[in-house]
Amino acid sequence: MAVSIQQQINWATGMLQAISSSPRLDSEILLAHCLDKNRSFLMTWPEYILQARQVECFADLVQRRLQLQPIAYLVGSREFYSIELKTTADTLVPRPETEMLVDKVLEIVGSLEQPRILELGTGTGAIALAIKRHKEDSQIVATDISLSALAIARDNAHTYNLEVDFIQSDWFQSLDTLKTFDVVVSNPPYIAADDPYLKQGDLPAEPSQALCSGPSGLEALDPIIKGSQQYLRHSGWIVLEHGYQQGQSVRQLLDENGYAQVTLFQDFNSLDRMTVAQKPPA
Numbered sequence: 001m002a003v004s005i006q007q008q009i010n011w012a013t014g015m016l017q018a019i020s021s022s023p024r025l026d027s028e029i030l031l032a033h034c035l036d037k038n039r040s041f042l043m044t045w046p047e048y049i050l051q052a053r054q055v056e057c058f059a060d061l062v063q064r065r066l067q068l069q070p071i072a073y074l075v076g077s078r079e080f081y082s083i084e085l086k087t088t089a090d091t092l093v094p095r096p097e098t099e100m101l102v103d104k105v106l107e108i109v110g111s112l113e114q115p116r117i118l119e120l121g122t123g124t125g126a127i128a129l130a131i132k133r134h135k136e137d138s139q140i141v142a143t144d145i146s147l148s149a150l151a152i153a154r155d156n157a158h159t160y161n162l163e164v165d166f167i168q169s170d171w172f173q174s175l176d177t178l179k180t181f182d183v184v185v186s187n188p189p190y191i192a193a194d195d196p197y198l199k200q201g202d203l204p205a206e207p208s209q210a211l212c213s214g215p216s217g218l219e220a221l222d223p224i225i226k227g228s229q230q231y232l233r234h235s236g237w238i239v240l241e242h243g244y245q246q247g248q249s250v251r252q253l254l255d256e257n258g259y260a261q262v263t264l265f266q267d268f269n270s271l272d273r274m275t276v277a278q279k280p281p282a
């Protein structure tokens with residue numbers, strides 16, 4: 001039976017209503033992927049009759065979406081800071097709110113020549129690659145504990161011909177102790193282990209070590225804040241993403257560890273999301 005783009009989108013939107021807050025958008029992204037077109041093709045040609053293999057591809061993706069696979073894993077990529085990044089089940093799906101960390105780092109290093117930047121927990125490489133793309137002379141080391149995530153990050157760097165030094169490391173463990181950086185930036189796993197949010201939406205499909213590091217949610221932020229003192233040059237900056245209820249705890253950790261100019265920023269949902277602080281001058 002011949003089916004059109006419009007009919008398939010209506011069918012899938014109805015199906016996906018049960019599990020997604022954006023069923024129509026999900027349907028359009030999945031169908032566009034099966035057609036190897038962008039979404040505007042779907043709007044322009046709603047009467048277009050699909051080939052059998054396109055219908056099959058779409059039915060398969062809709063089924064997998066119904067099993068709560070994130071859209072980014074189904075289509076194999078996610079856009080971050082206008083870069084289409086390869087994204088797999090080995091990596092966190094980059095979030096739009098994380099783009100504010102890139103903005104902040106670019107603001108800090110804008111006037112520096114060949115700034116040295118350390119990213120901890122790089123996942124797809126999103127933060128490091130976005131910074132490198134906009135500040136070409138920056139020298140970036142980006143780490144992750146997950147070798148499979150690092151393989152994706154390296155692939156992404158290769159695709160965009162961006163040079164970043166990717167290193168497998170448990171936070172600072174494998175870093176050269178003599179190196180210092182102008183900025184340490186991190187979006188670490190910060191969700192508390194018993195947070196019911198971990199069971200919602202796409203989160204169950206994402207790697208747990210990308211989301212959660214222990215009972216309080218501060219088990220990664222704490223060593224990162226402490227360890228960065230050794231790796232930051234004097235007057236260097238630490239830029240951290242954290243949970244919307246962690247602003248005060250992060251401030252306290254930064255204060256206790258001798259950082260200055262501790263400043264909390266909210267994301268586009270007006271939620272506390274990022275804290276920036278400076279290692280005092282010598």
Ligand SMILES: C[S@@+](CC[C@H](N)C(=O)[O-])C[C@H]1O[C@@H](n2cnc3c(N)ncnc32)[C@H](O)[C@@H]1O
Pocket residue numbers: 091092093094095098120121122123124125126127143144145146149169170171187188189190209210211
């Ligand atoms: C929240 S994800 C952030 C990924 C990416 N930077 C982003 O913003 O999309 C946290 C990352 O930290 C990594 N990670 C978890 N524990 C780590 C550790 N002990 N040392 C280094 N990286 C770790 C995870 O594998 C994951 O890629």
